[in-house]
Amino acid sequence: MNTSVSQTSLLSLRRARRADAEALHDLSAPFVALGRLRHRDVGEFARRHADFLVVEDDSRIVACAGVQRFGGDWVLDNLCVHSSFQGRRTGSLLLDRTLQEAARSSARALYAASSPTNAWFLGHGFAEVEPAAGPRRWVSQLDPTRNSVVYRRWI
Numbered sequence: 603m604n605t606s607v608s609q610t611s612l613l614s615l616r617r618a619r620r621a622d623a624e625a626l627h628d629l630s631a632p633f634v635a636l637g638r639l640r641h642r643d644v645g646e647f648a649r650r651h652a653d654f655l656v657v658e659d660d661s662r663i664v665a666c667a668g669v670q671r672f673g674g675d676w677v678l679d680n681l682c683v684h685s686s687f688q689g690r691r692t693g694s695l696l697l698d699r700t701l702q703e704a705a706r707s708s709a710r711a712l713y714a715a716s717s718p719t720n721a722w723f724l725g726h727g728f729a730e731v732e733p734a735a736g737p738r739r740w741v742s743q744l745d746p747t748r749n750s751v752v753y754r755r756w757i
């Protein structure tokens with residue numbers, strides 16, 4: 603898969619490769635520092651590379667989104683767009699592609715945990731739900747100190 607995102611730019615969407623692990627880590631680092639994303643080391647990105655979609659600008663990774671699958675319940679994680687590419691529908695594109703893949707796999711719902719102020723999810727068809735509504739194994743791993751809100755979008 604290597605899909606052109608826009609006819610007016612060189613952005614393209616593809617599945618991550620193991621060799622992308624360091625770039626995924628570096629892209630995420632500023633958002634980890636801001637408390638928007640949980641820390642993941644390079645090894646985790648390498649192990650889970652197949653779970654990630656990436657957007658490239660002329661071969662530089664500028665956005666990514668991962669998924670975890672718990673049967674029919676999918677969880678979106680580590681969604682981020684480089685600050686100079688935000689507001690150009692790159693995050694929406696990653697979400698749309700994830701939803702398409704979830705629908706093809708007959709998934710039931712897509713969950714995400716984010717900070718209470720992240721209105722982006724509400725604007726993209728998610729509703730806030732009680733954490734207990736999420737996949738139990740995922741919810742039990744959420745860091746209580748992050749005060750995350752759990753969002754759900756039906757597929």
Ligand SMILES: CC(=O)SCCNC(=O)CCNC(=O)[C@H](O)C(C)(C)COP(=O)(O)OP(=O)(O)OC[C@H]1O[C@@H](n2cnc3c(N)ncnc32)[C@H](O)[C@@H]1OP(=O)(O)O
Binds near residue numbers: 638
């Ligand atoms: C599950 C998790 O990973 S939670 C963590 C989510 N990631 C982060 O918080 C990291 C920092 N933020 C980012 O990387 C990005 O801003 C993202 C991923 C939240 C959004 O990606 P972007 O490419 O900037 O958003 P995109 O351009 O697709 O947004 C499109 C729409 O959302 C709106 N929007 C963008 N950011 C926000 C926001 N913070 N709050 C509300 N609306 C927003 C835009 O105005 C636009 O609206 P429109 O379609 O009506 O014109």
